[in-house]
Amino acid sequence: MLPSTQVQQRSVQTHRLANGLMLLAEPVATVESAAFTLMTPCGCSSDPADRLGLASMLCDMTLRGAGERDSHALINDLEVLGVERGESVGISQTSFSGATLAENLDDALAIYADILQRPHLPADQLEAARLVCMQEIRGVEDEPAQKLMDELRRRTYPDPWGRASHGNEAGISAATAADVRQLWTTEYRPNDSILGVAGKVDWDRLVEHVESLFGAWKPVAFKPSLEQAQVNTSPHIGFEGNQCHIGIAFPSVPYRDPKYLQAWAAVGVLSGGMSSRLFTEVREKRGLCYSVSASLQTQLNRASVLCYAGTTAERAQETLDVTYSELLRLRQGVEQSELGRLKARIKSGLIMQQESTSSRSSSIARDWYHLGRVRTLDELGRQVDELTAHSINEYLDEHPPSNFTFATLGPQPLTIPTAA
Amino acid sequence: MLPSTQVQQRSVQTHRLANGLMLLAEPVATVESAAFTLMTPCGCSSDPADRLGLASMLCDMTLRGAGERDSHALINDLEVLGVERGESVGISQTSFSGATLAENLDDALAIYADILQRPHLPADQLEAARLVCMQEIRGVEDEPAQKLMDELRRRTYPDPWGRASHGNEAGISAATAADVRQLWTTEYRPNDSILGVAGKVDWDRLVEHVESLFGAWKPVAFKPSLEQAQVNTSPHIGFEGNQCHIGIAFPSVPYRDPKYLQAWAAVGVLSGGMSSRLFTEVREKRGLCYSVSASLQTQLNRASVLCYAGTTAERAQETLDVTYSELLRLRQGVEQSELGRLKARIKSGLIMQQESTSSRSSSIARDWYHLGRVRTLDELGRQVDELTAHSINEYLDEHPPSNFTFATLGPQPLTIPTAA
Numbered sequence: 001m002l003p004s005t006q007v008q009q010r011s012v013q014t015h016r017l018a019n020g021l022m023l024l025a026e027p028v029a030t031v032e033s034a035a036f037t038l039m040t041p042c043g044c045s046s047d048p049a050d051r052l053g054l055a056s057m058l059c060d061m062t063l064r065g066a067g068e069r070d071s072h073a074l075i076n077d078l079e080v081l082g083v084e085r086g087e088s089v090g091i092s093q094t095s096f097s098g099a100t101l102a103e104n105l106d107d108a109l110a111i112y113a114d115i116l117q118r119p120h121l122p123a124d125q126l127e128a129a130r131l132v133c134m135q136e137i138r139g140v141e142d143e144p145a146q147k148l149m150d151e152l153r154r155r156t157y158p159d160p161w162g163r164a165s166h167g168n169e170a171g172i173s174a175a176t177a178a179d180v181r182q183l184w185t186t187e188y189r190p191n192d193s194i195l196g197v198a199g200k201v202d203w204d205r206l207v208e209h210v211e212s213l214f215g216a217w218k219p220v221a222f223k224p225s226l227e228q229a230q231v232n233t234s235p236h237i238g239f240e241g242n243q244c245h246i247g248i249a250f251p252s253v254p255y256r257d258p259k260y261l262q263a264w265a266a267v268g269v270l271s272g273g274m275s276s277r278l279f280t281e282v283r284e285k286r287g288l289c290y291s292v293s294a295s296l297q298t299q300l301n302r303a304s305v306l307c308y309a310g311t312t313a314e315r316a317q318e319t320l321d322v323t324y325s326e327l328l329r330l331r332q333g334v335e336q337s338e339l340g341r342l343k344a345r346i347k348s349g350l351i352m353q354q355e356s357t358s359s360r361s362s363s364i365a366r367d368w369y370h371l372g373r374v375r376t377l378d379e380l381g382r383q384v385d386e387l388t389a390h391s392i393n394e395y396l397d398e399h400p401p402s403n404f405t406f407a408t409l410g411p412q413p414l415t416i417p418t419a420a
Numbered sequence: 421m422l423p424s425t426q427v428q429q430r431s432v433q434t435h436r437l438a439n440g441l442m443l444l445a446e447p448v449a450t451v452e453s454a455a456f457t458l459m460t461p462c463g464c465s466s467d468p469a470d471r472l473g474l475a476s477m478l479c480d481m482t483l484r485g486a487g488e489r490d491s492h493a494l495i496n497d498l499e500v501l502g503v504e505r506g507e508s509v510g511i512s513q514t515s516f517s518g519a520t521l522a523e524n525l526d527d528a529l530a531i532y533a534d535i536l537q538r539p540h541l542p543a544d545q546l547e548a549a550r551l552v553c554m555q556e557i558r559g560v561e562d563e564p565a566q567k568l569m570d571e572l573r574r575r576t577y578p579d580p581w582g583r584a585s586h587g588n589e590a591g592i593s594a595a596t597a598a599d600v601r602q603l604w605t606t607e608y609r610p611n612d613s614i615l616g617v618a619g620k621v622d623w624d625r626l627v628e629h630v631e632s633l634f635g636a637w638k639p640v641a642f643k644p645s646l647e648q649a650q651v652n653t654s655p656h657i658g659f660e661g662n663q664c665h666i667g668i669a670f671p672s673v674p675y676r677d678p679k680y681l682q683a684w685a686a687v688g689v690l691s692g693g694m695s696s697r698l699f700t701e702v703r704e705k706r707g708l709c710y711s712v713s714a715s716l717q718t719q720l721n722r723a724s725v726l727c728y729a730g731t732t733a734e735r736a737q738e739t740l741d742v743t744y745s746e747l748l749r750l751r752q753g754v755e756q757s758e759l760g761r762l763k764a765r766i767k768s769g770l771i772m773q774q775e776s777t778s779s780r781s782s783s784i785a786r787d788w789y790h791l792g793r794v795r796t797l798d799e800l801g802r803q804v805d806e807l808t809a810h811s812i813n814e815y816l817d818e819h820p821p822s823n824f825t826f827a828t829l830g831p832q833p834l835t836i837p838t839a840a
Binding site for chain 1: 502524555695703708711774775
């Protein structure tokens with residue numbers, strides 16, 4: 001199904017620095033770009049409970065000057081190198097990513113070495129960073145779908161695993177320059193950091209360069225997050241307007257579980273593509289939603305399937321009921337014909353991913369985080385080949401969708417199913 | 421600046437069918453994918469004034485069965501071919517695009533030949549399509565930023581050029597099966613259609629295949645749209661909440677203008693990147709916005725710079741004033757240092773585009789539409805090399821930002837500058 005003429009026989013090189021930083025690279029000879037993804041273990045799960053949003057504020061602050069560059073020079077120099085950059089704060093990590101011409105990779109990594117190890121965190125820019133973070137929070141108020149899904153995650157996981165990375169106004173208001181620096185001191189560390197690179201790179205030179213940039217970074221002892229039970233509140237958030245947003249979640253297995261591919265494929269049958277069950281049953285046949293989807297959201301040690309449907313207030317109850325009944329129907333298993341489509345989509349997706357150095361740099365870093373190793377595209381292709389409806393249905397027998405969590409946002413509460 | 425070792429010496433092949441359909445392809449030997457973009461001249465500017473949204477409804481309907489496939493089979497077969505597809509309706513065109521394994525391109529194009537030439541447009545699915553379109557419209561109600569920018573475009577251009585492709589409830593409610601079929605009959609036509617392909621393709625075989633699929637498609641006479649002056653209304657839309665959305669537009673030159681690159685570069689100095697003026701002055705220095713940006717939106721014969729800023733109600737007036745003053749300041753020209761950054765970003769962007777067959781297929785189709793020819797990446801690179809601050813400033817002297825159009829959406833109206 002994925003003949004070796006299509007999936008290039010690329011190898012992923014790995015090298016662990018003495019301080020724990022893991023360097024991974026997939027050299028690609030046929031491109032002119034190079035991309036990197038640098039993850040450090042400072043997610044919003046590291047935020048103190050009275051400083052929610054602090055990791056996001058720290059991430060913003062790290063770009064306001066580092067090493068010998070002030071705020072202006074740092075951003076300017078990254079732009080002069082043509083770096084298409086992005087930062088994101090997740091539950092367990094802050095990721096800095098960039099893509100540029102291969103010849104500029106070394107210089108770009110040198111700037112990121114400063115950002116992680118020698119950020120200025122200038123006190124005189126704290127208020128500007130606070131305003132940016134505050135406005136991100138207020139922006140969510142304008143995005144009811146995001147607000148709803150934030151609430152669904154909060155209800156689904158024990159704290160701190162259900163947090164939204166933007167935090168809340170109380171946390172951002174209270175954060176001091178000392179708080180920001182303290183978080184950086186303990187959570188930006190080489191141990192548990194991963195640097196994934198893909199593109200036109202010479203491995204031996206890259207190892208040498210990364211050793212020189214990051215070799216002196218001192219490890220910091222890991223401090224586990226303490227779990228707290230969720231605070232149970234009403235599943236409904238009142239919101240004026242004629243739209244209703246519906247979220248349903250149920251537990252799944254994380255990325256490193258041997259049955260993850262089966263769990264993921266079951267969600268692929270449910271959502272993704274216009275032949276998917278949710279699209280067909282909810283949107284296409286009944287015209288109920290303007291958007292319906294489900295995705296498997298995985299963390300290191302836990303995972304959930306998160307479903308979203310957006311519709312009008314008058315059709316909200318029917319949308320909830322039909323969506324929910326599709327989740328229950330998944331218990332009866334999937335058909336071989338549904339699997340054929342899904343495999344074709346995955347195969348196509350793997351080839352597209354192969355052709356994007358940005359995608360590959362983040363995929364190999366993600367693989368290492370979850371698995372402690374990297375799968376080649378070739379290996380992934382073989383795993384997909386071997387996927388059968390039988391193995392998915394076995395998984396669904398062992399893990400039937402159940403223990404649902406609901407959240408709704410709209411003008412009036414809906415009737416939440418009580419069975420399951 | 422763009423040495424030939426980085427920009428591959430690719431050539432773009434062209435072939436016009438007797439019926440007018442223009443076939444373009446950029447063969448790429450080093451990839452395994454192939455992507456296409458098929459544009460047909462049915463944009464929302466073709467909607468009858470009392471059927472706004474009809475082109476979107478037609479686009480939805482074309483996928484509900486075509487040729488020998490019913491709705492279900494059509495979508496299923498595209499998914500089995502692993503086609504990552506998308507459709508979009510713009511002002512002047514409907515675009516169907518897809519990317520898949522190169523070996524599946526022929527079969528995918530055969531399905532699209534049916535979609536464009538032999539759609540069933542089944543009357544029994546009209547209500548489902550109507551609901552989908554209606555919910556798109558209602559979804560915009562939940563997206564105040566989009567709603568605001570829709571209104572800004574409507575105020576900026578004479579009708580039909582400022583329309584939003586989703587139309588309005590009255591138009592979608594009124595549309596009949598006969599309306600949908602009528603629009604298809606006149607606006608889906610080979611003359612003025614463009615098929616752009618990029619990836620692992622054999623040009624001679626592709627020409628032969630496209631001739632066999634599209635050669636019998638009958639041309640239809642072109643009927644120009646009639647322009648209407650805008651209806652002038654208040655620039656403010658009342659909207660509850662604590663956010664305010666601000667739009668400012670001013671005229672620019674279209675893609676095919678010899679000074680387009682200069683116009684585009686001036687907007688690049690204004691927006692795009694964290695060293696850009698809007699980001700620095702509005703967001704970074706004053707922490708005013710959670711989002712601020714400007715882009716040059718071009719049509720065939722007209723273009724505008726559209727600026728957006730989203731902020732809190734209490735900071736809205738200051739945000740409007742500071743953003744507006746940055747637009748006025750652009751009249752004084754740009755600095756060479758700002759240009760260096762911009763060129764680096766463009767260079768990096770060109771290399772990234774080179775590595776995406778989807779991007780290339782749409783870029784070459786877009787070039788043909790606007791220019792009647794296709795620029796290679798190499799040529800684009802040289803044009804960027806030759807760009808100087810002097811030439812941009814010459815352009816800005818001839819076309820100083822002026823004749824501004826404003827639109828705001830939020831809890832209360834703002835004071836709109838009267839000068840300029």
